[in-house]
Amino acid sequence: MSMTPLTATAGRLTSEGEPLNYLNNGHGLKSWLLTKDHKRIALLYLFSVSFFFIIGGIFALLIRINLLSPEGLFNPDTYNRIFTAHGIIMVFLFLVPAVPAVLGNFLLPIMIGAKDLAFPKINLLSWYCYVVAGIFLTVALIAGGIDTGWTFYTPYSTSYSNSNVLLAGVGIFIAGFSSILTGINFIVTVHTMRAPGMTWFRLPLFIWAHYATALVIMLGTPVLAITLSLMALERVAHVGIFDPAMGGDPVLFQHMFWFYSHPAVYIMVLPAMGVVSELIANLARKNIFGYKFVAMSSLAIAVFGFLVWGHHLFVSTQSIYLGIIFSFLSYAVAIPSAIKVFNWTATLFKGSISYDTPMIYGLGFIGLFLIGGMTGLFVAALGIDVHVTDTYFVIAHFHYVMVGGSLMGFLGGMHLWWGKITGRMYPEYWARAAMVIQFVGFNLTFFPQFILGYLGMPRRYAAYPPEFQVLHVLSTAGATILGLGMLITIIYFIWSLKNGERAPANPWGASGLEWRTSSPPPTENFLETPVVTWEAYEFAPIETMDVLGYPGDPGKPSQPVPAEHGTED
Amino acid sequence: MIHHSLLAMSWMLPEQASSYAPEVDHLYEFLVGTTIFFCVLIFAAILFFFVKYRRRSSDEIPRPIAGSMVLESAWTIIPFIISLFMFAWGAKIYLQEYTIPNDALDIYVVGKQWMWKFQHPEGQREINELHLPVGRKIRFIMATEDVIHSFFIPAFRMKEDIVPGPNRYTTVWAEPTMTGQFHIFCAEYCGTSHSGMIGWVTVMNDRDYQNWLSGGAAEGSMADRGASLFQQLGCITCHRSDAQGQCPRLEGIYGKEQLMSDGQKVVADDSYIRESVLSPLAKIVAGYQPIMPSFQGQVSEEQIQELIAYIKSIGPPETTNATPGTMKGSTKISAPGSNPAAKPPIMTTGGATIVAPQTEKAQPAQLPQQTPGQNQ
Numbered sequence: 004m005s006m007t008p009l010t011a012t013a014g015r016l017t018s019e020g021e022p023l024n025y026l027n028n029g030h031g032l033k034s035w036l037l038t039k040d041h042k043r044i045a046l047l048y049l050f051s052v053s054f055f056f057i058i059g060g061i062f063a064l065l066i067r068i069n070l071l072s073p074e075g076l077f078n079p080d081t082y083n084r085i086f087t088a089h090g091i092i093m094v095f096l097f098l099v100p101a102v103p104a105v106l107g108n109f110l111l112p113i114m115i116g117a118k119d120l121a122f123p124k125i126n127l128l129s130w131y132c133y134v135v136a137g138i139f140l141t142v143a144l145i146a147g148g149i150d151t152g153w154t155f156y157t158p159y160s161t162s163y164s165n166s167n168v169l170l171a172g173v174g175i176f177i178a179g180f181s182s183i184l185t186g187i188n189f190i191v192t193v194h195t196m197r198a199p200g201m202t203w204f205r206l207p208l209f210i211w212a213h214y215a216t217a218l219v220i221m222l223g224t225p226v227l228a229i230t231l232s233l234m235a236l237e238r239v240a241h242v243g244i245f246d247p248a249m250g251g252d253p254v255l256f257q258h259m260f261w262f263y264s265h266p267a268v269y270i271m272v273l274p275a276m277g278v279v280s281e282l283i284a285n286l287a288r289k290n291i292f293g294y295k296f297v298a299m300s301s302l303a304i305a306v307f308g309f310l311v312w313g314h315h316l317f318v319s320t321q322s323i324y325l326g327i328i329f330s331f332l333s334y335a336v337a338i339p340s341a342i343k344v345f346n347w348t349a350t351l352f353k354g355s356i357s358y359d360t361p362m363i364y365g366l367g368f369i370g371l372f373l374i375g376g377m378t379g380l381f382v383a384a385l386g387i388d389v390h391v392t393d394t395y396f397v398i399a400h401f402h403y404v405m406v407g408g409s410l411m412g413f414l415g416g417m418h419l420w421w422g423k424i425t426g427r428m429y430p431e432y433w434a435r436a437a438m439v440i441q442f443v444g445f446n447l448t449f450f451p452q453f454i455l456g457y458l459g460m461p462r463r464y465a466a467y468p469p470e471f472q473v474l475h476v477l478s479t480a481g482a483t484i485l486g487l488g489m490l491i492t493i494i495y496f497i498w499s500l501k502n503g504e505r506a507p508a509n510p511w512g513a514s515g516l517e518w519r520t521s522s523p524p525p526t527e528n529f530l531e532t533p534v535v536t537w538e539a540y541e542f543a544p545i546e547t548m549d550v551l552g553y554p555g556d557p558g559k560p561s562q563p564v565p566a567e568h569g570t571e572d
Numbered sequence: 573m574i575h576h577s578l579l580a581m582s583w584m585l586p587e588q589a590s591s592y593a594p595e596v597d598h599l600y601e602f603l604v605g606t607t608i609f610f611c612v613l614i615f616a617a618i619l620f621f622f623v624k625y626r627r628r629s630s631d632e633i634p635r636p637i638a639g640s641m642v643l644e645s646a647w648t649i650i651p652f653i654i655s656l657f658m659f660a661w662g663a664k665i666y667l668q669e670y671t672i673p674n675d676a677l678d679i680y681v682v683g684k685q686w687m688w689k690f691q692h693p694e695g696q697r698e699i700n701e702l703h704l705p706v707g708r709k710i711r712f713i714m715a716t717e718d719v720i721h722s723f724f725i726p727a728f729r730m731k732e733d734i735v736p737g738p739n740r741y742t743t744v745w746a747e748p749t750m751t752g753q754f755h756i757f758c759a760e761y762c763g764t765s766h767s768g769m770i771g772w773v774t775v776m777n778d779r780d781y782q783n784w785l786s787g788g789a790a791e792g793s794m795a796d797r798g799a800s801l802f803q804q805l806g807c808i809t810c811h812r813s814d815a816q817g818q819c820p821r822l823e824g825i826y827g828k829e830q831l832m833s834d835g836q837k838v839v840a841d842d843s844y845i846r847e848s849v850l851s852p853l854a855k856i857v858a859g860y861q862p863i864m865p866s867f868q869g870q871v872s873e874e875q876i877q878e879l880i881a882y883i884k885s886i887g888p889p890e891t892t893n894a895t896p897g898t899m900k901g902s903t904k905i906s907a908p909g910s911n912p913a914a915k916p917p918i919m920t921t922g923g924a925t926i927v928a929p930q931t932e933k934a935q936p937a938q939l940p941q942q943t944p945g946q947n948q
Contacts, residue, residue, distance in 0.1 A: 079764050152761050158736060159719040163685075195599060245738030248868070254735055288623070288632070293639040318722065319733045320742055323670045327663050334655040338648060346646040348614055351621035355632045366618055373614055384603065384658050386596050386665025391730040393722060393759040454584045457600070459726025461759045464767035468755065471720040510924060512630070542633050 024424065040125035040526055046424070047130050052105060055096040055137060057493075062089035064283035064486055066446075066477040075461030075466040082371050083150040083466035088152030091171060095178045096137055099267065102134070102274035103220075104185055106211045106416045109190060109424060113524060114207050116533040118196025121191040125184050126513055132181035143167040152463060154264075154434075157245040157256040161237040166236060172231045174274055179224045179231075184396035186220035186385070189213055198516070200535030207515055208297050209292030212277025213473075215301035219266045219273070219308060226264035230256065238388040254319055263314035269308040272404060273301055274411025275368070276343060282365030282415045283347050290540035293346040299338035307336035317388045333383035340376050344369060357511070360434040364415025367442050371407025375400060378453065396456025399449045407445060414492065421496070422506025425521040429503060433495045443490030447481025449533040493550070515541050589754055589775065591747040592668055599728075600662050606654065645771035669730070672745050676711035679704070680794070680877040683714065683721035683734050686765035688756060691877055694785050695793040700771030706751050713842050714742045715873045724762035725773055727752075733760055738850035738868070741843045748775040798882025801875055805867065813886075819864065820857045824887025831858040845880050851914035 017027050025042045035043060056145060065085045069076045069464050077085065108126065114117050120126050143149055150166040151159055160168050176475055192204075193214050225362060234256065236242050243249025245256045284291050291297055313329035356362060378400040382388045421429045450472040467475070509518040514537070520529050537543075586593050616828050625634075679702070680691040690698040704710055712924035714723055716734040724731040728746040736740065776784060791797060810819035820830075825840045833856040838844055847854055851872065852864035871879070 022843050075767075079767060083761075083764065083766070125856065150763070154761075156720060156761070159761070160762060163719055172890050190674055193773075247735075247739075248608055251763075252737070287634075288627075289634055290636045292637060293644050296639070296644050317666075320730050320735050320740065323666065327664065330663060330666075334612075334659045337655060338652055341651045342644070344614065345643075348617050350706070351618065351625060352619070353623050353634055353637065355627045355634045356622055357627050366622065369618065370615065372609075373611055377610060380607070380655060380658055381603050384599060384662030386592075386669065387603070388662075388664045389666065389669055389731050390596055390726070392731065393724070457584060457586070459586050459724070459755060461724065461757045461767075463761040466767045493652075527624065541636070544631055544633060 010165050010363045015177060015517075019102060023315060023424070023525060024521060026523050028526045033342055037127070039119070039127055041108050041112055041120050041126055041528075042124050042524065043124065043358055043526075044130050044349075045105050047422075048100060048104040048108060048133070051130075051133060051137060052097050053493075054062050054312075055092050055102070059089055059092035060486065060489065062086075062092065064482060065089075067482040069465065070467070070475045071479050073467050073469045075473050077465065078260045079152065082310075084144075084148030085465070086463060087149045087239045088144050089154050090177070091140060091149065093405075094132075094153055094267070094271075096140065098271040099178070099414045100133060100185075100406055101239055102278060102337075102409065102416065103182075103213060103270075104129070104276065106183070107189065107216075107274060108415070110212060110420065110517055111192060111213055111514075111526050112196070114195065114210055114515060114519065115196060115201050116516050116529065116535060117192060117196035119527075120188045121248065124186050129181045129184035129188070132184065136176075136178035136181060139170055139177065143170035143174060146170070154260060155231070155256075156260075157234065157237065157253045158247075158303050161234060161245060162241075163549050169235055169333075172235045174229050176231050183216055183224050184218045185231065186217040186224070189217035193217075198533050198535055201516075202535075204295065204300075205535060205539050206536075207277075208280035208291055208294065208301075208465070209274075209277035211298040212273045212280070212301045214560050215305040216273045216277075217279070218302075219270050219305045221268070222309065223266040226259060228266075229261040230263065232273045234258070235296060240504060249407045249569050254316065254321065257316055257319055258312065263295045265312040266305075266308045268401070268404065269304055272372075272408045272412075275409045275416075276301065276418035278349065278412040278419075279368045279374055281515070282361045282368075282419055283350050285419065285511050285515070286357040286359060286362035287351055288514075289350050289354035291346065292349035292352070292539070293342075294406065294539060296342055297346050300342045303339040304336060307332065307339070307409045311336055314383060314388070315392075315397070317385055318392055326487050327424070329389075330383055330385045331544055334380070337376065337379060338381070344373055344376070358435075359511070360429070360431060360438055361415050361419040361511070363435060363438050364414065367438060368415060370412040371403050371411060371442075371445065372381075375403030375407050378403065378463060385469055391456050392458035393462055395452040395460045395462060397453035398462050399456060401450075402449045406449075411441075414441075418497070419511070419513075420498070420517070422503075422510050423517055423522045423524070425500055426506050427503030428506050428510060429499045430495050432459070433491060437488050437491040437495070439488075440491065441485055443482050444484030449481070451475075451477045451481075463522040498559045513541050576739035578689050586726045587752065587754065588727070589748055589750040589752065590730060591735075591749055592665060593667070593727070593729045593749075595665050599921055601656075602661070605657065606658075614751075623900075633710065641815060669744070672711055672743055673709045676709035676745055677705070677713050678713055679711065679715040680874070680881075681723060681734075682717060682873040682877075683723065683758065683762075684717035684873075685763055685770070686698075686720065686758070686769040687724075688758075688769065688771050689874060690795055692785070693794050693881060695791060696785060700756070702756065702771065702773045703781065703784050704748050704773060704775050705778050706748050706775050707778070709745055709747045711743060711745045713877070715846070715876075717873050719762045720760045721758050721762050721769065724757040724759035725754055725771075726757070726795070727773075733757055739843060739847040739854065741841075741846060744907075748875065750772075750773045751777055794878045794881035795885035798878035798885075801871070801879055802882055805871070807879075810864070820860055822886065823885050826884045826887070832856060833858045835861070842880050846876050849876055849879065910912060 016024055017536040021027055027039070035047065038044060062085050065077075065087060066082075067086070069082050075082060108120070146167060149168060149171045150164055151164050155168065155172070158522055197206075223448055233244050236246050245251045245253050249254060271443070275360045280291055280297060310332045312327060313325055315335045317326050317330075330340055347365075368455060379397075382391060382397060382400055418429060418434060455474045455478075458471065460467060508521050510517070511520075516533055516535070517524075521535065579629050585597055585600075588597060589607060612830065677683045682689040688702075690702045697807055712723060714732070716736050719737065720733055720735050722731055722733045725746070728748070730746045731746055732744040744933045752775055754773050754775070756771040756773055762769060810817045811822050813821060813823055813925050824899070826845075828840055830840050831837055836855070838855055848864075849867045850865055851868070853862050856862050
């Protein structure tokens, strides 16, 4: 692989003689905290979501430690606060923002050939919203915790809980605005800022997935804000919206909560699906099989995702006819996910498959997401859901989707683009080892939970009947291994910042505009506006894929153009 | 007796102790089989491609492949058909689980932080323990004194949330098919001792059950206790049996349709009576004044159940003789106090009492007939 001639940016050097890029273009805290550069904001997000991921992970380990013995190690009040903290932190402060706010923020403008997002200041504001939300939630946790579970079901949350429900509600409300602002930015940017020649169907699937996610965020998150506001109003002023004694209905809260929180599952997993398309295509050097089907399935998931919330209420005294309709729609939403899995698999056919870490994460994602998706068919089946809902079966199912899907996608993406983001490569050997350790640990943690759940082990139990102990101990052993794998990843990522090999512009021989600028990119992403004349995932010999705007490259396509493609704007 | 398509799985299943438990497990096993099939298919394809198409030189550029409409259609339509089948099968079991038979033995359940309280019509009261006869359909009529709880007996594959509210009893049913002791769990998070809100159901053969029934309960049946409450609370001064009172006569109303002042017709079932005690102004019987005070806070959930048992016991309820075995899945389909042929089944889910569409047509019979896993 040829090294990018970084020194070729003559006249664009820092005072130390280093090539100028977004990382060294400005120093000091202020240049970071007041930055409007989407790449720096992505890094701010990376630090903050990683921080909360570690906190949430520690709570996960505390859960598993508690469940080593049937009596439970902690007293129930403590345990209830631990699992609530784990859920709230992981959902609202890690899974929702992780892929879009870090990778999406960094890559979306570069991938479409733009200089930044449409509203750079709003982008910074979104990070500040996240930080304020994080502070509220941290205060809520430190000052006594929250014991409602991340779902805040009424009337427990409004009339019975003595914990910091209000603080947490305000925190999540603000976190919601952080995602809404990111969503607006993505939609406007994709519509208005694509480079010349970057037509809709030349967009990388990463962009399609983020576009679909942004739609869900914009339509769903306001409902969460309304729901939490009503809950707070009910808790403070007893207005009676959810209080049956005043003619309200506790089940109404569940409808409103899941109207956001089920689509939120897609907010968490769709961007990761976008990452996986990039991992598979670029490390097999193959165009994605059925590109349009994969792109459209993201939109289909976004639309159908809004019509299935009632499948969380099959035993909540919802009308059984509603239950039947929601069950049917839930099966319908499974189809676009299946289409993606089949197309990714077919993409490998006659590819040139690299065994580097991003590909292994991509395949790990498919494997775990497949199990997560297939077990979704179990919980969509009414007769079975009655038995398994609120048990460990559901816990296992959504962890296969959320951890096996979103987290694997996030980590895979971090490996694929680590060199682009930091300018340094991660150590390949350790990365593969860590991935395999995480994969084994993950399955050992969550597979036994399917069995536990069907045997009847309810979720959110601080103590349990002794016959469940063996499976719980296996699960805790798995969590320990998974934690170890995560620790290795964190260590070598940090190590590589100083000691990693310098990253070339295109270490993978990948296609896509982000590989045609230096690693790390300059502040304005490209030294001159790229003109796109190639299709998505069109691979060419690496020597011919020049870095745009550098000497020796006139900014013209290095490949003969296969066909005429007009721009859309 | 129980056919396991995947024998090796039996240790992963709880005991099958209710009439519909084997059906749930059959569908589960079908889903496990389908999952294994697709996982093996896709994992095998991935592994094969992973080895066969590994990168052999760093500059290799494989030829792009356009895609295939045939394949896309195949892997859209085939999974869709399979999932339709799963949907229909799951819905069939669900309808069975929530079509409450009316020839069932009523057990009254109260959930409160953090215990289960049970009352038998004969008067026995239990806490966190429940004794049931084998081979009888049991209808659980449930209320909560505080937050949402969920009544879960894994061995019965039965679960239903109990949602607070004056106008709702939640009702589920099961027919225990096996004697033994099984777990009762609360499945909806309800606060500090959620994991302590557990108990045991003991399913006994009929003779043991009769012995157990005659063993305790010196204080009379639920209806007896309800009758004395009816006196104590002063209900009797207005709801007089001689039709001279200011309030409706209660004799014989249970299970019958009552005409309200707004023209609405309401079946006087458990939920209706409970609502009338707790928020009497919600529904006013035609021809009467809204003068009854609320008894909210003056009667416990158990006392309301006793009052209902009393109202049920007074007046001659017309006995119904639904022909047994008219439907698969052991569901009887007549409403109390009505002609079974004319009245559709009552399906109760929480607050809403739903009168189902006419009998067999909308019933599971419409769903796939080849479905395995019918009772026996």
